[in-house]
Amino acid sequence: MSFEIALSGISAINTSLDSISNNIANSGTFGFKSTRANFSSLYAGTQPAGAQIGSLTQSIDIGGGALTTGRGMDAMIQGRGFFVAKDTTGAEVYSRVGIFGIDEAGYVIDSSNRRIQGYAAVVDASGVPVPGAGLGAMGDMKVPSGQIAAQATTKLQYVGNLSSDWVPPTAAFDTTDPLTYNSSTVSVVYDSLGSKHTVTQYFVKQATPANTVQVNYTFDGATLGTPQTLTFGTDGRLSPVPTVTLVPTPAPAGADPMSIAVNYAGTTQYAGESTPSVNAANGYASGARVNVSLSDDGSVIAEYSNGEKQKVGTIALASFPNEQALVAVSDTSWTTSNDSGTPLYSTPGSGLSGELTVGAIEQSNVDMTSELVSLMTSQRNYQANTKVISTESDMMQSLMQAV
Numbered sequence: 001m002s003f004e005i006a007l008s009g010i011s012a013i014n015t016s017l018d019s020i021s022n023n024i025a026n027s028g029t030f031g032f033k034s035t036r037a038n039f040s041s042l043y044a045g046t047q048p049a050g051a052q053i054g055s056l057t058q059s060i061d062i063g064g065g066a067l068t069t070g071r072g073m074d075a076m077i078q079g080r081g082f083f084v085a086k087d088t089t090g091a092e093v094y095s096r097v098g099i100f101g102i103d104e105a106g107y108v109i110d111s112s113n114r115r116i117q118g119y120a121a122v123v124d125a126s127g128v129p130v131p132g133a134g135l136g137a138m139g140d141m142k143v144p145s146g147q148i149a150a151q152a153t154t155k156l157q158y159v160g161n162l163s164s165d166w167v168p169p170t171a172a173f174d175t176t177d178p179l180t181y182n183s184s185t186v187s188v189v190y191d192s193l194g195s196k197h198t199v200t201q202y203f204v205k206q207a208t209p210a211n212t213v214q215v216n217y218t219f220d221g222a223t224l225g226t227p228q229t230l231t232f233g234t235d236g237r238l239s240p241v242p243t244v245t246l247v248p249t250p251a252p253a254g255a256d257p258m259s260i261a262v263n264y265a266g267t268t269q270y271a272g273e274s275t276p277s278v279n280a281a282n283g284y285a286s287g288a289r290v291n292v293s294l295s296d297d298g299s300v301i302a303e304y305s306n307g308e309k310q311k312v313g314t315i316a317l318a319s320f321p322n323e324q325a326l327v328a329v330s331d332t333s334w335t336t337s338n339d340s341g342t343p344l345y346s347t348p349g350s351g352l353s354g355e356l357t358v359g360a361i362e363q364s365n366v367d368m369t370s371e372l373v374s375l376m377t378s379q380r381n382y383q384a385n386t387k388v389i390s391t392e393s394d395m396m397q398s399l400m401q402a403v
Helices: 002-025 368-402
Strands: 035-044 047-058 066-068 075-078 082-086 092-095 100-102 108-110 115-121 135-140 155-161 183-190 196-205 212-219 228-231 244-246 260-263 275-281 287-294 299-304 309-315 317-319 327-329 333-335 344-346 355-358 360-362
Touching: 002 035, 002 047, 002 368, 082 108, 155 183, 183 275, 212 244, 287 355
Parallel strands: 075 360, 155 260
Antiparallel strands: 035 047, 066 360, 075 355, 082 092, 082 115, 082 317, 092 333, 100 108, 108 115, 115 135, 115 309, 155 275, 183 196, 196 212, 212 228, 244 260, 287 299, 299 309, 317 344, 327 333
């Protein structure tokens, strides 16, 4: 009986050695989670029958160290959750390895060329993402390729201090004579084709009525619309805020007609220097995609040559009621089992999922010191069990010789 007991011990130790050696071999594998073999006793009725490996415990809940890469498409999950990818068969796999890239078709893929799953951005009729519109449908993450369409300017905001120390010019306003206006500012605007134009504002202090400034406009050097009057109160604040709409006539050649709403809210007339603080117009020229990066909330951001950035989607994370029941597969990934429960999808930092750290990768959580100690312990246990077998063999040989 002792012979079988010792054999069961050796068999269990071999299984434990498999777990220890796999941990050591993957100590440098990104996103790897170590396993531990749990010994349990064997009984034949009420008689001891040896030992066995009762279960394998995964250390999924223990995070690995952070390796800073500085790469915009690398991400590490801080806390619970798994990245979701689909392999070539369409099956979902779950991983902690956040090494991403873009394939030739524009899909976001992981280091094993599997397509990452996420929420698409909500877009308008022209395909432009709508800011603050929430999440779209979940599926393969794809970044649009090619040119981003131009957007015509529709709004121009100007905020500044139009000095109360200005002296009204004595000569009639003339764009070519700086002595006929007190200050000017140039704003860059775009038409529907993405062509660049300039809107220049000329500010002229008026003698009467008091505390008023007349604004004259030009579009690419040509007079634009009629002058507008800005009236300031004795407290130096603009009141009322005028409604100003500029319509370049004729419209730029080949482009849609333009209409630019100018907003002067916040403009003041205090003593001192004339200082513009905001001179911003919306709209932009067309541009080609030059880079893709991630943000901490999982957003996939496409950057274009015209300086624009667009959120094209959000990476999804999956969490499980019972992570320990996930089944490990190749490429540092897991699949579901009957005991793991249904995956719960969310965006990073919401629900049960942790936030992302961009520019970093999660390292293996293997504790090399503990594994080497376990290896030495297994060696002693193995030697002890072989000693039992050797001793029993000697006893049997002595018994046979005695007979």
